[in-house]
Amino acid sequence: MKFFSFFNAYFSADKKLYQSIKNILGFYPGNIFIYKLAFLHKSASQETRKGMKLSNERLEYLGDTILSTVVADFLFKKYPFNDEGFLTELRSKIVSRSNLNKLSNKMGLHLLIQRDQESNNLYRSIEGDTFEALIGAIYLDKGFNFTRRVIINRIIKVHIDIDEMEQKQWNFKSKLIDWTQRERKTVGFNVIDVIGGGYTKQYKVELCIDGEAVAVGQDYSIKAAEQLAAEKAYLLLTDPEKAKPETNQ
Numbered sequence: 001m002k003f004f005s006f007f008n009a010y011f012s013a014d015k016k017l018y019q020s021i022k023n024i025l026g027f028y029p030g031n032i033f034i035y036k037l038a039f040l041h042k043s044a045s046q047e048t049r050k051g052m053k054l055s056n057e058r059l060e061y062l063g064d065t066i067l068s069t070v071v072a073d074f075l076f077k078k079y080p081f082n083d084e085g086f087l088t089e090l091r092s093k094i095v096s097r098s099n100l101n102k103l104s105n106k107m108g109l110h111l112l113i114q115r116d117q118e119s120n121n122l123y124r125s126i127e128g129d130t131f132e133a134l135i136g137a138i139y140l141d142k143g144f145n146f147t148r149r150v151i152i153n154r155i156i157k158v159h160i161d162i163d164e165m166e167q168k169q170w171n172f173k174s175k176l177i178d179w180t181q182r183e184r185k186t187v188g189f190n191v192i193d194v195i196g197g198g199y200t201k202q203y204k205v206e207l208c209i210d211g212e213a214v215a216v217g218q219d220y221s222i223k224a225a226e227q228l229a230a231e232k233a234y235l236l237l238t239d240p241e242k243a244k245p246e247t248n249q
Contacts, residue, residue: 100128
């Protein structure tokens with residue numbers, strides 16, 4: 001099997017993809033079709049003879065579950081004396097869409113994605129979605145134990161600073177709610193606009209404290225828009241310097 005993968009890496013029409021995966025993750029793919037599918041974004045989806053559109057969305061779903069399971073197991077063993085709240089928040093930071101976007105770019109996966117160029121401004125999670133799809137592809141090609149070793153040894157230990165991640169603020173919505181409770185204030189989130197439709201639909205959410213509008217967030221899900229609004233509001237209320245927009249020197 002190893003010789004077959006090595007042979008394909010040099011003589012296949014997909015030898016560039018074979019070699020890229022070997023350079024990034026340390027192994028040659030077996031079923032290259034699955035990996036090609038992992039890098040096919042829905043904006044460039046291909047229609048089959050039966051009318052089905054091929055993209056990496058199903059692999060993304062699979063990879064999301066596997067990644068979350070492996071990270072949960074890794075953290076459970078790394079922090080034997082921490083409670084479930086600590087483990088849940090740290091796992092959420094690691095598998096958050098923003099972190100997976102950064103991780104995908106750091107590893108160079110963004111260079112392999114097939115996408116409609118106009119999609120760059122429409123989809124803010126292409127890189128993170130592709131990362132999860134790649135995990136799904138590895139699982140289908142190599143099995144769970146192999147995938148687990150890749151995630152831990154080639155991704156977490158190489159590209160993620162767990163200690164830094166532990167200290168990083170992330171769930172601003174939760175922090176803002178805690179702040180308002182301490183200050184005896186009420187907080188509310190309202191969807192004030194829906195922009196576009198289908199895959200391009202975005203939600204604009206307004207955050208109010210004691211009925212007064214404080215911040216607005218906009219994203220492709222209500223939950224993500226609430227987080228953005230909460231981050232703006234939390235920084236504005238607790239650290240105004242960080243909330244100031246950057247200015248050119």
